[in-house]
Amino acid sequence: MENVVYEKKDLYYPVMSDILSVETLTAMEKRFQIAMPENQPLNHKPGQFVEVSLFGFGEAPISICSSPTRSPNFELTVRATGRLTDKMHMLEAGSRLGIRGPFGHGFDVDVFKGKDVLFVAGGIGLAPLKSLIDYTLDKREDFNKVKIIYGTKNPAEILFPKAIEEWRQKDDVEFDMTVDRADKSWKGNVGVITTIIPPLQLDVENTVVAVCGPPVMYRFVLMALKAKRIPDDNIYISLERRMKCGVGKCGHCQINDVYVCQDGPVFHYPHVKSLEEAI
Amino acid sequence: MNQKLNNINEMKCQFLDENATYDFLKFLKGRSKVFAPHRKGEASYIYDEVSDVKDVVLQYPRTIQPLKKYFLPPRETLLSFNIDENNFTESEINVEPRIFFGIHAYEMEGVMRLDYTFEQGQPESNYLTRREQSTFIGISYEPDEYHFSKSLGIDIDSVDGFSLYFKKTDNGYYVYEIDAAGQQLMKEFGKGKRVDIPVTKEEPEFTNKIKYHYNRLPQIFEHVYDSKVWEEVAERCVGCGTCNLLCPTCYCFDVRDEVEINATEGKRERFWDGCMLNPFAEVAGNENFREKLSSRTRHRLYRKFKYITNKSGELHCVGCGRCSKYCPADISITKIINNLIDDYADRQQKQVI
Structure with missing residues (x-):
């Protein structure tokens, strides 16, 4: 250990950051706009995540839901589902929280450039995908057709109604969505997300797909995409694990021999196929 | 080396x-x-x-x-x-x-x-x-x-x-x-x-042995992912995590905030954790990606003989025998490996026939 060739890093200290605004999206989800000290940009890639730190409550990995094209501030969409996220929902604009990151391997945007892009989002999976959707829309000329499909349990859980309305209005975006269970007001599709995949008109060889949703969704979406003859090579998926440290040490997010916090959360589907524990 | x-x-x-x-x-x-x-x-x-x-x-x-x-x-x-x-x-x-x-x-x-x-x-x-x-x-x-x-x-x-x-x-x-x-x-x-360097005597024999040369183990582990051996081990394993805690190369950890009684001050602490413990691979919403003891045992062994080895080139088991000696269910890591080798050899044999 005498020949020190590495630079030792303090990996576990958060950067205290300001919450600029909090927006209630649904009964379960809120969106937080966050500024790093002195409005430093986070310098993230679409698909990456941060560790949110609240003293007394610990840390939790949260996907960044805004595009780096809209920096310096960034956004997190958080579902209240545990001690830390419940506490986070009680915070208001002006509060501070700790941020570590960005971590992980995001979407490689160069792969998507010049191609038709299809986004497949299930439930809260729309939040991580939104970082890439917004990136795509902000640099619209770099991409060919853009299609977004989104499935949610019921109309009350629709995450970004304003953004969705904008996507519907745009001539250069195709948007479709479905709910598992309708209520009286709902006039759209009813059924799981795989039911709106067959009608898609796709130039399959030239379409790159980004998928994110709950664990149960992947197998069925991937089957439906296969039935559309989309090559596996054109599919990228974002996986959820409990990334505790974010720096490839703690072991919690390991899928076979990969650490999701290092090699993911965004994976090329052919790689995921070789990982037995992935989906 | x-x-x-x-x-x-x-x-x-x-x-x-x-x-x-x-x-x-x-x-x-x-x-x-x-x-x-x-x-x-x-x-x-x-x-x-x-x-x-x-x-x-x-x-x-x-x-x-x-x-x-x-x-x-x-x-x-x-x-x-x-x-x-x-x-x-x-x-x-x-x-x-x-x-x-x-x-x-x-x-x-x-x-x-x-x-x-x-x-x-x-x-x-x-x-x-x-x-x-x-x-x-x-x-x-x-x-x-x-x-x-x-x-x-x-x-x-x-x-x-x-x-x-x-x-x-x-x-x-x-x-x-x-x-x-x-x-x-x-x-x-x-x-x-x-003194002059003495002629080294023969080393004492190890009675506990793995059947194959250690350089073959990463290759064996490419073929035993679906072996019946994992289920056999899981039938006896109680999932206590002793093997993780006593392993000289296990390092996984959990991080928790501990708050003082005054509810103001506290410490963020890290604790040893173990992949054999049930909640280790849980995510929000209680989905557990390694719910079964067989998959957790397999994960532990693959971390010693394959996953890290793929990157470092070295086995991450050093043969200290602690996990076997202190296992409350008397599970022996050398028996697991030798059973995997037998299972592998059996299946190779069948392929030939």
Whole structure:
């Protein structure tokens, strides 16, 4: 250990950051706009995540839901589902929280450039995908057709109604969505997300797909995409694990021999196929 | 990369009888803190700081805990925080020179595997700072029915990582000077009797063995992912995680905030965790990606023989035998590996027919 060739890093200290605004999206989800000290940009890639730190409550990995094209501030969409996220929902604009990151391997945007892009989002999976959707829309000329499909349990859980309305209005975006269970007001599709995949008109060889949703969704979406003859090579998926440290040490997010916090959360589907524990 | 004693031509050697060995310990203690094996209860041993050299045990099969506790403490403060002020203070890691005496070869290899883990990727200052200023002095041992390090390429006399190596002989120890620091220590101690490097006797036999050469194991592990052996082990495993905690190369951890009774101050602490424990691979919403004991056992073994090995080239089991000796369900890691080898060989046979 005498020949020190590495630079030792303090990996576990958060950067205290300001919450600029909090927006209630649904009964379960809120969106937080966050500024790093002195409005430093986070310098993230679409698909990456941060560790949110609240003293007394610990840390939790949260996907960044805004595009780096809209920096310096960034956004997190958080579902209240545990001690830390419940506490986070009680915070208001002006509060501070700790941020570590960005971590992980995001979407490689160069792969998507010049191609038709299809986004497949299930439930809260729309939040991580939104970082890439917004990136795509902000640099619209770099991409060919853009299609977004989104499935949610019921109309009350629709995450970004304003953004969705904008996507519907745009001539250069195709948007479709479905709910598992309708209520009286709902006039759209009813059924799981795989039911709106067959009608898609796709130039399959030239379409790159980004998928994110709950664990149960992947197998069925991937089957439906296969039935559309989309090559596996054109599919990228974002996986959820409990990334505790974010720096490839703690072991919690390991899928076979990969650490999701290092090699993911965004994976090329052919790689995921070789990982037995992935989906 | 095992340096073996009989490969080293330029190494110097001195003889210390048992009394002189304890004198040497006193000499070490005069220089810095010394940690060495001590007796714990009737038949167990632990590493502990030396206060009276007479308590140091020179010949022992293995300690309960590996050395990792000194570099990756079971519980460690990452930062201290104040909830009211919503800020934190960094935790200081102060390390003084430490000498670890009476270390077996497999244990030293275990420390070097941990070094790899904390150096690669994002080098972690917590571990690496604690690891600085450490001197290791090795000692030979008689393998018992649990040791199998020889099957993993680690001989009793593998001296990588040591500054000095004490090899037991009839009425004392041959002390080999492995590096400059070791040489300096012996020079300052000055009571050794210079001897010619003795012809090394045959090493004692290891009764516990793996059937195949260790270089074949990563290949075997490519073929046994779906082996019936995992279910067979899971039938007996109770999922207590003892094997994780006692493993010299296991390093997974959990991080928790501990708040004082005043509900204002607290510490962010990391604790050893284990992939054999049920909640280890849980995510929000209680989805568990390794719910079954069979998949957790498999994950543990793959981490030792395949996953990290793919990247580092080295096996991350060192054959200390702790997981087998202390398993409450009497599960033997060598039996698991040998059963996997049999299963693999059986299936190869069937393919031929």
